[in-house]
Amino acid sequence: MNIIRAWEEEGVKVPAPYSRTIKVLMSPDRRDVGELTFSFALIDPGGQTDYHAHDRPELIYVVSGRGIYVSDGEIYEVQGDVVIWAGAGEKHQMKNTSAETLKLATVFVPAYTAEHLLGGILEAAEAASRPSSAS
Numbered sequence: 001m002n003i004i005r006a007w008e009e010e011g012v013k014v015p016a017p018y019s020r021t022i023k024v025l026m027s028p029d030r031r032d033v034g035e036l037t038f039s040f041a042l043i044d045p046g047g048q049t050d051y052h053a054h055d056r057p058e059l060i061y062v063v064s065g066r067g068i069y070v071s072d073g074e075i076y077e078v079q080g081d082v083v084i085w086a087g088a089g090e091k092h093q094m095k096n097t098s099a100e101t102l103k104l105a106t107v108f109v110p111a112y113t114a115e116h117l118l119g120g121i122l123e124a125a126e127a128a129s130r131p132s133s134a135s
Helices: 114-129
Strands: 012-014 020-026 037-043 058-064 066-071 074-079 082-086 092-096 102-108
Touching: 012 114, 020 114, 037 092, 037 114, 074 082, 092 102
Parallel strands: none
Antiparallel strands: 012 020, 020 037, 037 102, 058 082, 058 102, 066 074, 066 092
């Protein structure tokens, strides 16, 4: 059995322009949970995720805060107690439009390792922060 006090988990800070904290609480390489990946994303006020897609579906539960969810060019307002199903290959993005942290709980089935999930998120932030090489 695993009992996790999420508030005690340090998480990984993602740098601007996709400023947020990711806490992978369960995954094959976190607490030996092979069936799924469960994480919290804490998006800073004014922050956002990159516009991205996954090779598997993602269940997103908005725990608290307000924002907008962009999916395949459509914009939806979200707030606490909203549930989103992002199908495999569906491009999506979450933006925090409020002055409070936007807290999301996410589930991936089949599971990603924490290393794989966080690696892709950090790579996107790094790529977005590089100066454009076009002149």
